[in-house]
Amino acid sequence: MGEPLLQKLRIQEDIESAKHKLVNDNADDCDGPVTFILLFTTFTALCGTFSYGTAAGFTSPAQSGMMAGLNLSLAEFSFFGSILTIGGLVGAAMSGKLADLLGRRGALWVANSFCMTGWLMIAYSQAAWSLDIGRLFLGVAAGLSCYVVPVYIVEISPKQIRGAFTAVNALVMSSSVSVTLLVGSVTSWKTLALISTVPCVLEFVGLFFIPESPRWLARNGRVKESIAALQRLRGNNTDITKEAAEIKIYMENLQEEFKEDSFFELFKPRYSHVISVGIGLLVLQQVGGLSGYTFYMSSIFHKSGFPNSLGVSIMSAVQLVTSIFGLIIVDKYGRRSLLTVATVMMCMGSLITGLSFLFQSYALLNNYTPISAFIGVLVFFVSITVGIGGIPWVMVSEMTPINVKGSAGTLCNLTSWSCNWLVSYTFNFLFQWSTSGVFFIYSIISGLGILFVLKMVPETRGRSLEEIQADITR
Secondary structure, three states: OOHHHHHHHHHHHHHHHHHHHHOOOOOOOOOOOOOHHHHHHHHHHHHHHHHHHHHHHHHHHHHHHHHHHOOOOHHHHHHHHHHHHHHHHHHHHHHHHHHHHHHHHHHHHHHHHHHHHHHHHHHOOOOHHHHHHHHHHHHHHHHHHHHHHHHHHHHHOOHHHHHHHHHHHHHHHHHHHHHHHHHHOOOOHHHHHHHOOHHHHHHHHHOOOOOOOHHHHHHOOOHHHHHHHHHHHHOOOOOOHHHHHHHHHHHHHHHHHOOOOOHHHHHOHHHHHHHHHHHHHHHHHHHOOHHHHHHOHHHHHHHHOOOHHHHHHHHHHHHHHHHHHHHHHHHHHOHHHHHHHHHHHHHHHHHHHHHHHHHHHOOOOHHHHHHHHHHHHHHHHHHHHHHHOOHHHHHHHHHOOOOOHHHHHHHHHHHHHHHHHHHHHHHHHHHHHOOOHHHHHHHHHHHHHHHHHHHHOOOOOOOOHHHHHHHHOO
8 A cells, every 4th residue: 555655755855866866056047048959949839839829819810711712611611620639639649659659759740740741731722621621730749749848848948947938838829829810910811831840940940959768778778868969958068967867867767666557557546636626727728717718808899899809919029928927927926836826817807897788788887898707807818828728738748647648648638629629619509699698718717726726726936847847647
């Protein structure tokens, strides 16, 4: 009964011992400086996230041109838009295993191939079937990137800035949607599809030059390559003895004491906290209304009477500013604190939006409905950019031990995309049922999420991945 606990204690004791033995007395508590290769590697990975954002934002500006140019019915275009989620489920199903089998860099190669092919098929399509296949490929790429990009960035980043580096993922996502809406408003849909291949090309070139994750290499017994990759990421003049020792000792104990990655391993008691927190945060992110707000923002503004173009423009600017703000403070105040504040804002945003439509339905305060609904939507999206949008995936990547990361990543990714589909599919029905009720439902879910974050979510700021994982799976 007590054997797994003793094994975990031994791992942590070995890590702590390595810290004292292998680090000079005058060494600080940093893993190294921010090097050019670290920035370049992060940029290359984030090109995959940017591509997902362009795919998510593509349908809004392209709808009228595609339907007129290719004689598509509303049903055909709706299927084209929704098939991205189906592709996302396919990509999510194979994301964890693919990242474990081919490595983080190898999985990015696969995602890049699907993404490039998808955009080219859409750009040169003359029929609905080729549009749908291209969109499906974009979904597969998005499903892969949603998991692989944050995991890769977490595994290569120094712990003192790991939160900021991974928070950039949310910034890039929101920025890419805004850029797509802006470019799509002044170009044709075919031109927009071709322009959307630019991040794919940049990622394709960058993948030739970036290193594999040192932790993935160590997990697969390629210790020398792991040390070489780590040294390259931290700089030739940086002493990586401490960090390399932590990785090496943790992996050796992991291989000795625990089984290889298996889906059924996830259901053992020592992983229950990791899986509960990971799935809980991703369910909160999606079922709290993210897809409904994102995909149907124009419908919300139209129903409230707020000008859509003005709303989208202000929203894009505010998201950019708050994303940068979140990036700066995530390593100062911690993941748990930001998640708590963001979840409260998420709850308040939906509550304000719901109250706006409730008053409208009773013909009360009609003059204030447009601005109050806009404020509610704005508060909701600020919560996404400050914390709910990016931190859940950061924490999944930080908390999950590498021996079950593939299976856990697949399960979490499938959960996220399934909830994404559920919310995007049901929003219109719920909105027709009650314009206020749908937002009250989201507000109640977010309120429960506040309790979940306070009760279940640990703080991971300023700790090495090995420390976090050894502690949380005791």
